[in-house]
Amino acid sequence: MDGVFLNGTVGVGKTTVADAISALEPAPHAVIDLDAVRRLHPAPASDVFNHELELRNLRALAANYRAAGARRFILAGVIEEAAEVARYTAALEADGMLVCRLVADPAVVERRLRARHSADPEGLDWHLHRAGELAAILDAAALDGLVVDATDAAPDEIARRVRAAAGWDGPPPRGGE
Structure with missing residues (x-):
């Protein structure tokens, strides 16, 4: 896999964990906070979360990052439907993408x-x-390949678990691999 998508509700720590994965990742990679690439106000009534804009921008960013040498992608965002996983994977032109859902106690x-x-x-x-x-x-979508409780776990601990689940704990990919 050359993509990891950190999925979860607002406030669960997706961006923090993305940064922790980045800190551990030796392969050339890009970290993309999907909230940042879909900011357009006001959003059209037909796409209140700017999802389609997000995917178009992700496709362009991924192409630019790949041209600059990125071999892996770490995304922080939200996927609500299983069918969308393929759209994100296609936008990255990825060989595969692990969707990891972060969960945390509602009080946290x-x-x-x-x-x-x-x-x-x-x-x-x-x-x-x-x-x-x-x-x-x-919860209803249940589309994640890995679920990690981020209530008390340190971001670097979560990052190690995610990297292992994605198969990223071995040697980094080279060149066009």
């Missing part, structure tokens, strides 16, 4: 969101609601 997620949105009460309310809603959606 709430604490993280309250810290992140301390000066934004409206945003906090939206994210607290979305966290529960999204957790239920992801």
Whole structure:
């Protein structure tokens, strides 16, 4: 596999774990926070989360990163439906992609969101609601190849587990492999 997709609800630690995987990864790689590549305001009514924009931007970024030498991709985002896994894999032009769902105790997620949105009460309310809603959606979808509890685990510990599950704990790929 040359792609890892960290999936999970808001506040679960996807970006933090992506950075931890990056710190351990010796192969040329790109870290992509999908929230950042879909920021367009206002979003069209037909695509309120800018999903289609995200995929178009991911395809372009992946091509540019590959041209610059990246052989592996670490994505932090949300996949709600099993059919979307193939679309992300295709956007990366990846040989395979491990979808790893991060989960955490709801009280921990709430604490993280309250810290992140301390000066934004409206945003906090939206994210607290979305966290529960999204957790239920992801539970029902059950599309992840690996599920890791991020409640108390250190990011580098989670990163090691994810890298092993993706087969990245061996020698890094060379050149065009």
